[in-house]
Amino acid sequence: MLDINKIRAQFPILNRKVNGKDLVYFDNGATTQKPQSVIDAEANYYTDENSNVHRGVHFLSGLATDKFEDTRKTIQQFIGAKHSKEIIFTKGTTDSINLVANAYRILLSKGDEIIISELEHHSNIVPWQMCCEISGASLKVIPLLDDGELDMNEFNNLLSESTKVVAVSHISNALGTISPIEEIITKAHKVGAKVLIDGAQAASHVALDMQELNADFYCFSAHKMFGPTGVGVLYGKEEILNKLPPYQGGGEMIKEVSFEKTTYACLPHKFEAGTPNISGVIAFKQAIDFITDLGVSEIAKYEDELLKYATTEILKIEGVKIYGTAKNKSGIISFNIEGLHPYDIGMIIDKMGVAIRTGHHCTQPIMDRFNIPGTARISLSVYNTKAEVDVCINAIKKAKLMLS
Amino acid sequence: MSTIQEIQTEIIEDFAMFDDWMQKYEYLIDLGKELSPIEEQYKTEDNLIKGCQSRVWLHAEHTKGKIIYTADSDAIMTKGIVAILINVLSGQSPSEIAHAKLDFINEIGLKEQLSPTRANGLVSMIKQMKIYALAYRN
Numbered sequence: 358m359l360d361i362n363k364i365r366a367q368f369p370i371l372n373r374k375v376n377g378k379d380l381v382y383f384d385n386g387a388t389t390q391k392p393q394s395v396i397d398a399e400a401n402y403y404t405d406e407n408s409n410v411h412r413g414v415h416f417l418s419g420l421a422t423d424k425f426e427d428t429r430k431t432i433q434q435f436i437g438a439k440h441s442k443e444i445i446f447t448k449g450t451t452d453s454i455n456l457v458a459n460a461y462r463i464l465l466s467k468g469d470e471i472i473i474s475e476l477e478h479h480s481n482i483v484p485w486q487m488c489c490e491i492s493g494a495s496l497k498v499i500p501l502l503d504d505g506e507l508d509m510n511e512f513n514n515l516l517s518e519s520t521k522v523v524a525v526s527h528i529s530n531a532l533g534t535i536s537p538i539e540e541i542i543t544k545a546h547k548v549g550a551k552v553l554i555d556g557a558q559a560a561s562h563v564a565l566d567m568q569e570l571n572a573d574f575y576c577f578s579a580h581k582m583f584g585p586t587g588v589g590v591l592y593g594k595e596e597i598l599n600k601l602p603p604y605q606g607g608g609e610m611i612k613e614v615s616f617e618k619t620t621y622a623c624l625p626h627k628f629e630a631g632t633p634n635i636s637g638v639i640a641f642k643q644a645i646d647f648i649t650d651l652g653v654s655e656i657a658k659y660e661d662e663l664l665k666y667a668t669t670e671i672l673k674i675e676g677v678k679i680y681g682t683a684k685n686k687s688g689i690i691s692f693n694i695e696g697l698h699p700y701d702i703g704m705i706i707d708k709m710g711v712a713i714r715t716g717h718h719c720t721q722p723i724m725d726r727f728n729i730p731g732t733a734r735i736s737l738s739v740y741n742t743k744a745e746v747d748v749c750i751n752a753i754k755k756a757k758l759m760l761s
Numbered sequence: 762m763s764t765i766q767e768i769q770t771e772i773i774e775d776f777a778m779f780d781d782w783m784q785k786y787e788y789l790i791d792l793g794k795e796l797s798p799i800e801e802q803y804k805t806e807d808n809l810i811k812g813c814q815s816r817v818w819l820h821a822e823h824t825k826g827k828i829i830y831t832a833d834s835d836a837i838m839t840k841g842i843v844a845i846l847i848n849v850l851s852g853q854s855p856s857e858i859a860h861a862k863l864d865f866i867n868e869i870g871l872k873e874q875l876s877p878t879r880a881n882g883l884v885s886m887i888k889q890m891k892i893y894a895l896a897y898r899n
Binding site: 700716759760 | 782838
């Protein structure tokens with residue numbers, strides 16, 4: 358069993374006050390807080406290790422390169438990738454998706470189809486729309502059911518020989534739905550399509566094994582899993598990444614450059630043009646170690662317990678409607694209160710120290726599907742407690758009283 | 762009719778009476794509820810100012826050298842601030858509106874409502890009010 362107080366003690370920000378109250382941070386879907394080990398690693402890099410990677414012959418450059426590559430190996434093990442060169446460092450999930458969608462502008466043509474879902478974050482919609490505009494491919498969308506699950510019958514109908522790419526999220530940032538990606542991947546592979554999974558909300562909440570999952574691409578962000586901002590991962594199968602054209606040109610990604618012809622470096626460097634976020638990547642290892650030490654399944658178990666408690670408590674408030682009631686759900690509660698605007702709720706409980714997200718959560722099609730302008734969203738992490746849930750529920754009750 | 766500056770001073774005095782954020786927010790909520798409704802015909806897509814969080818509808822009419830604004834919002838707190846802005850600017854001349862410095866917003870401690878990150882449409886609303894003023898100035 359996890360010792361939550363011991364975990365909380367590793368996060369200095371949890372001690373601060375907001376508007377004179379103890380901070381209750383329930384906006385973990387947007388970004389998680391960082392443990393001391395991550396903060397120290399980032400500071401230590403600039404204090405003691407700063408040097409550019411993969412370039413110099415001198416001591417510090419070697420040290421920075423080793424540590425940088427250590428993170429790559431740690432991630433390889435964390436997600437069960439076959440090779441460390443299948444781990445590409447990016448700016449974040451959005452950047453990872455754009456990298457792949459950009460390559461498919463060249464690989465796809467008219468008549469080809471890309472399938473996404475109604476659950477997607479704008480980051481997994483817009484890059485594919487841009488891809489379709491240029492390649493001539495068309496975009497198909499798996500619709501949502503009322504409980505926030507994907508309509509898998511409709512997915513089966515959409516799949517065809519024309520399907521070349523299926524890009525879906527593992528866990529919905531707006532509703533918390535955990536989608537049956539294993540089934541999606543197996544079925545998509547049967548028609549010869551490649552599958553990209555947006556794992557931004559999943560990577561620290563669900564144990565990942567790329568060999569078992571068999572996804573062709575899997576994307577996630579460090580900052581949503583206790584790591585620094587500005588670092589993301591694109592996992593891709595080696596043989597597929599080798600076939601993709603490079604994304605950006607520059608240093609690091611070349612083999613030889615001349616004005617007549619430039620040849621490209623091998624994986625992973627082919628996709629890592631320019632000086633990367635070295636300090637962020639090095640500190641990201643500490644975040645992965647933090648998760649591994651606790652155990653992803655232990656984290657998931659605790660968050661599930663917290664989710665069940667928070668769901669029960671919030672439903673006791675009259676007029677509350679929860680959006681997203683899938684059977685398989687992550688620690689996210691998206692809700693509205695009858696007659697109240699989510700923005701007003703968020704503004705008022707902020708004054709009581711409670712940080713939640715309000716709005717459309719970069720998922721306007723989901724909001725349109727439910728015919729609402731937005732929701733208030735509680736998103737939980739392993740350092741949150743039942744006592745914090747109680748504070749949040751009381752704050753919401755108070756807001757409701759003020760607004761009614 | 763009081764000048765823009767006089768109205769701003771009155772608002773600052775009103776807010777000075779509140780001891781804490783709760784009284785201030787309750788006042789804003791009341792202002793929001795009391796705001797004269799915009800005519801339904803003006804709640805159009807053209808008059809909609811889309812924020813990331815809440816939406817504001819703004820309509821302007823130019824009569825007898827003055828601009829009369831009416832507005833609405835789907836969020837009550839936003840609507841409260843909309844009410845204050847209308848109180849300050851509606852009924853003034855285009856040139857006064859165009860030149861108005863709305864520094865009362867900082868003084869009454871509602872600056873956070875107008876930071877771009879709040880994205881409630883209010884920053885764009887003020888801009889739109891001024892654009893109407895510039896358009897009607899001549």
